[in-house]
Amino acid sequence: EVQLVESGGGLVQPGGSLRLSCTTSGFTFSNYALGWARQAPGKGLEWVSAINSGGGDTRYADSVKGRFTISRDDPKNTLYLQMNSLQPDDAAVYYCAKTPSGLLATDLAGYNYFGQGTQVTVSS
Secondary structure (H helix, E strand, O other), X not given: OOEEEEEOOEEEOXXXXXXXXXXXXXXXXXXXXXXXXXXXOOOOEEEEXXXXXXXXXXXXXXXXXXXXXXXXXXXXXXXXXXXXXXXXXXXXXXXXXXXXXXXXXXXHHHOOEEOOOEEEEEOO
């Protein structure tokens, strides 16, 4: 059974940083592209970032480019999202997601599994 478990969310002040983690099981982690999505209160699910199998190719939504960094640790079966210069608009539930292949996806339709999410709150 595929499992994706996010952690690392919390309350941070504007301008602050957080690192989200996604621990996984139930599949061969290194073979698959992964990503992050988020859902702010009252809004739809939004794709945030993606990384291919191997980690050599990464993509970001324009809203987070230059501030967020996606990475993966294949031996630990863990995906990360380093978030810097956080702003109130970044407040959302963040979800880890898995694709059905090694090719990264920049659209939510490209993902077949999502985790349960971790809450990020940005407020002074």
